[in-house]
Amino acid sequence: MARTPPTKPRKNALQARSRATVDALLEATARILVREGFEKTSTNRIAEVAGVSVGSLYQYFPSKEALVAAVIERHNEEIMGIVRAALVEVADLPIDKAVRKLVTVAIEAHRVNPKLHRVLAEQIPRTGQLADVEAFNREVHTLVRSYLESRRKEMRKVDLDVATFICVSAIEAVAHNTVLNGAEMLSEKVVKVLVDETTRLVVGYLR
Amino acid sequence: MARTPPTKPRKNALQARSRATVDALLEATARILVREGFEKTSTNRIAEVAGVSVGSLYQYFPSKEALVAAVIERHNEEIMGIVRAALVEVADLPIDKAVRKLVTVAIEAHRVNPKLHRVLAEQIPRTGQLADVEAFNREVHTLVRSYLESRRKEMRKVDLDVATFICVSAIEAVAHNTVLNGAEMLSEKVVKVLVDETTRLVVGYLR
DNA sequence: ATATAATGCGAGCATTCGCTCGCTTTTCCT
DNA sequence: AGGAAAAGCGAGCGAATGCTCGCATTATAT
Structure with missing residues (x-):
C-alpha cells in the first residue's frame, strides 16, 4: 500500500x-x-x-512530493518561529495588549510570502503533509490555550478549548483573507484599522 | 416558411x-x-x-477544467441558495437573533458536502474560477452589509465594510474549521456550543 | 599520487493524460 | 417507413512527466 x-x-x-x-x-x-x-x-x-x-x-x-514537502516544512518552521516568539513576548501582558500583538503578528506572518503561503495551502493535502499541518495547528492551539489559562481571572467563564478555537479561527481568518484580498497593496492605515477591529472582536469575546 | x-x-x-x-x-x-x-x-x-x-x-x-468548473459552479449555487434564503428570512430580526441564524446556516452549509467543499476550494485557482468565487464572496459581503445597514441603530459606530469583512471572515472560519476538524462526528451539543459562542463573538463585536 | 567515496550528469524509458476523429446507434419528425 | 439530426463510442495519437541508470567529475583520505 x-x-x-x-x-x-x-x-x-x-x-x-x-x-x-x-x-x-x-x-x-x-x-x-x-x-x-x-x-x-x-x-x-x-x-x-x-x-x-x-x-x-x-x-x-x-520524489517530487518530497521536494514540495521540504518547502512546506521550511515555510511552516518560519511561521511557527514568529508565532512562538510572539507568544513568549506576550506571556506577561494583559489580554488586550496580548491580543493586539498576536493579531499584528498573525497578519505579518501571512505577509512574509503570501503567494507561497497560498500555493502551499493548496498543495498540502496532496503531499501527505496533513499530519504535519495538524501538528502545527495543535501547537498553536496549545500555546494560545495556556496563555489564556494564565489570564483566566481577566476572563468570563468559558470552556478554554472552545474559546481558543474561536479566537484562533477568527484571527487566522482575518489575517488570511486580508492578505489574499489586498495582496501587497495594503496601506499601513488599513492594517491598523483591521488590527484594531480584530482586537476588539476577540477581547470583547473573552470577557 | x-x-x-x-x-x-x-x-x-x-x-x-x-x-x-x-x-x-x-x-x-x-x-x-x-x-x-x-x-x-x-x-x-x-x-x-x-x-x-x-x-x-x-x-x-x-476540457477537464470545464468539468471541474461546472462542479464548482453547481456547488456554489447550492450554497448561495442557502445563504440567500437565510438572509431573507433574517431581514427583520434583531441582530442577536439574526447572527445566531446566520452562524447556524453557515455551519449547515459547510456540512452539506464537506469533502467536496474542501477539494473544490483547493482546485479553484487551477480552474481559473477565481473570478466566480470572488463574485460569490462579493455577493455575500453585499447582502450581509445591507442587513447590517438596516440595523445600524442597534450597533456602535463602525465602518460598515470593515465590520462586514470581520464578521463574515469570523463566521466562515469557525464553520470551515469546525467541519474540517470534526468531520461528520459532530454531536448536536457541540454544534450548539459553537453556535452560541460564535454568536456571542459577533454580536459582542457589533455593539 | 593513488584510491575511494561523494557528487553530478542527462539521454531516454515507461507511463499517463488530455483530447480527436471516423464511425455506429438512438431519437425525432414527417 | 425513412431520412436527418442528435448522441454516443473508443482506439489511439502526441505531448508531457516522473524517474532510472551508467558514466563523468570532484573531493577526501592515505
Missing part, C-alpha cells in the same frame, strides 16, 4: 557543494511554485531552474 | 438522454474528486465512472 511517495531525503548532504545543491533545489521549487504554479512544477523544470541535473535532484529527494 | 402544426409542445434543444449524460459526468467528477483526489481525476476515469465514453464527454465539456 505504498500510496504516497516517500518524503524523506535520500541521503544527507555532507559536503558544502551538496548542501548548496539541496538549497538551490528548494529555492527553485519555491520559486516555480510561486511564479509558474504547481502545474508547471516538474522535476525536470526544478532541476533546470536550480542549475542542477535531474539525476542530482533524485539523489537528495526521492 | 411552413408553419409547424401546434399539436405538440416544442422539444428542448437537449434530449433527455444527453441531459442524463451531462448529469452523470458531473456526478462522476464530484465523486472522483472526493474519493480519489484531483490527481486521479482524469477525463478517462471520469468517463469510465460516469458510464460514458470519452468522446461523449468532450461533446459537452471542452
